Amino acid sequence: MKILSAAQTRILDEGTIKAQGITSLELMERAATALLNWLLDALHPAADTPFHILCGPGNNGGDGLALARLLHQSGYQPQVWLLPTEKSSADYAANLQRLPTAVPRHELHARRLPTFPAGAVMLDALFGTGLSRPLTGLAAQVVAHLNESQALCIAVDMPSGLLADAPQPADSAVVQAHYTLSFELPKLAFFLPQNAEFVGEWELLSIGLEATVIHKLAVDNCFIEENFLVGRYPKRPKFSHKGTFGHALLLAGSRGKIGAAVLASQACLRGGTGLLTTCIPQVGYDILQATAPEAMCLPDPALGHLSELPDLQPYAAVGIGPGLGQEEASREVLRQLLEAAKVPLVIDADALNLLGANQELLDLLPPDTLLTPHPKEFERLTGEPARDDYHRLEQLRQFARQRRCFCVLKGAYTALATPDGQIYFNSTGNPGMATGGSGDVLTGLLLALRADKRLSACNAALIGLYAHGRAGDLAVQQTGEAGLVAGDIVRFIGPALQELADSLTHIVE
């Protein structure tokens, strides 16, 4: 699913009107109808629910006015609060005129801001994608007032005051919505942690925006849902054998962090690798053999950390990092690996920290290497703290382009940047997965997928991120969020991958 800029949203808006031979007012009516249907389906509001609709001067306000009319026609008694304005959009004016006189309308006034009771449903239709600067004056006061109320706040298209695709100055007035109901496609703002308190839960309402226009719009940010992955994860051929899926090598573990190597090994095995060899310091030998008996174990001569790079010849892909530690000898193993590797690499955790602390190693990264930092590890890689989440995203894009690598940035919406400058946001996962070892599981899974020669680097990464989150979503149904541990994710990797393998069959059926 494409993530459009505010400017592209306008192009899509106009393109839809032209292609479908409708008026902008009709499109607004679709938007208002979709809002009404959501309110009725999601809230099952009682007939006396106090709906308060706050309307700005543009088409966002027009959506609010049309919704007020539809609510009234459905038997509710909404009230409308208008932001005084000198100029308003044509469709706002048209909908103000169509508003039944029975719907109370009030002008918002700085000294007479209304009290919205806790049981009220507030609709924020002040500003949407047309916001061009931070809110000031009365608009900012209204937003602050709204944020103080205990009422349920639902933002129409965007929380007012939030820009769709760029940061606003710190301390700007922005609505803190419980829900944001956006039209057709998500906005970039929804994916960034700094906006979470404003956006709340977001949902997309389809209003029939023209698919042919969407198809033609070039974007560099996408949101990955299951339908994007249909057909990208091949079924296992009937006559397959363990050689079909590759032999993976994992370099992991140090004293006190053998668990990371175990989790990554288990995830690699559940990720469908044909064979797995895990190279581990001696201290982890018995532990690994006992907890991941399907893996072959290659003990390093050193007791507590990795000190030697094994012969790479037998392997289809190599993963390094989980629980590795940052010993000098392990750094040299990483250096030798980067110099020698002719197969796909997955680099995580302490191996990333070693790259960050020894920037000359970054020049050795083979093309298409997959790196999986969380924000702190990513900062060590770039050596430059990000100003905000938008800046961090551009750093990520730049890093992947410059280093010709695939770089993941882990978070609520884990992002994958590709060497050609695209960013894909993952749609699966839950807060229960913010727990130790979750990243080690991802590394093991990605390693299995990179060892499978049938998958491109990009598909392996997208499938791995999606299946990792989906496994977490399946696990959390049994464990609850607080009770989820990384090992639970491992248990559901198989079912998550199977869903993807079966998705094509479902569509054919």
Ligand SMILES: NC(=O)C1=CN([C@@H]2O[C@H](COP(=O)(O)OP(=O)(O)OC[C@H]3O[C@@H](n4cnc5c(N)ncnc54)[C@H](OP(=O)(O)O)[C@@H]3O)[C@@H](O)[C@H]2O)[C@H](O)CC1
């Ligand atoms: N996506 C779609 O296809 C559809 C979207 N719809 C809805 O339309 C809005 C976008 O409407 P638009 O009129 O372009 O913009 P807004 O309603 O967000 O606001 C524009 C007006 O607000 C003024 N403005 C902008 N920033 C500020 C500010 N900081 N303070 C005060 N006033 C501000 C702006 O004035 P300018 O001087 O900047 O020109 C405009 O007057 C979208 O979000 C959807 O809700 C359609 O209804 C359905 C199709």
Ligand SMILES: [K+]
């Ligand atoms: K809004």
